[in-house]
Amino acid sequence: MISKITIFKFVFYFFCIKKMKENTDNNTVSVNPDACIWCGMCVAQCNETFKFQWNSYAEVIKQPETKQELASAKVAASDCPTGAIIVKD
Numbered sequence: 819m820i821s822k823i824t825i826f827k828f829v830f831y832f833f834c835i836k837k838m839k840e841n842t843d844n845n846t847v848s849v850n851p852d853a854c855i856w857c858g859m860c861v862a863q864c865n866e867t868f869k870f871q872w873n874s875y876a877e878v879i880k881q882p883e884t885k886q887e888l889a890s891a892k893v894a895a896s897d898c899p900t901g902a903i904i905v906k907d
């Protein structure tokens with residue numbers, strides 16, 4: 819027989835895990851690898867955030883931590899010729 823405390827624990831852990839997953843999915847900047855044409859503009863403009871993968875598309879190496887880094891990433895996103903960079907506020 820399942821007690822009410824066990825049910826409460828299950829529900830509590832379910833919502834905790836769900837919230838943790840939301841937090842880890844909440845990246846501010848990302849690159850759509852299918853849209854990237856490897857032009858290098860984002861890496862040249864904002865190398866603290868973007869880097870080339872070996873012989874492949876640009877990737878985000880570090881999420882912006884300051885307003886200045888976020889602004890720089892937004893400029894890179896607006897200058898990206900294919901719109902491959904996604905910035906969430």
Ligand code: SF4
Nearest residue numbers: 854855857858860898
């Ligand atoms: S600016 Fe856009 S297309 Fe160019 S490397 Fe960066 S993500 Fe790829």
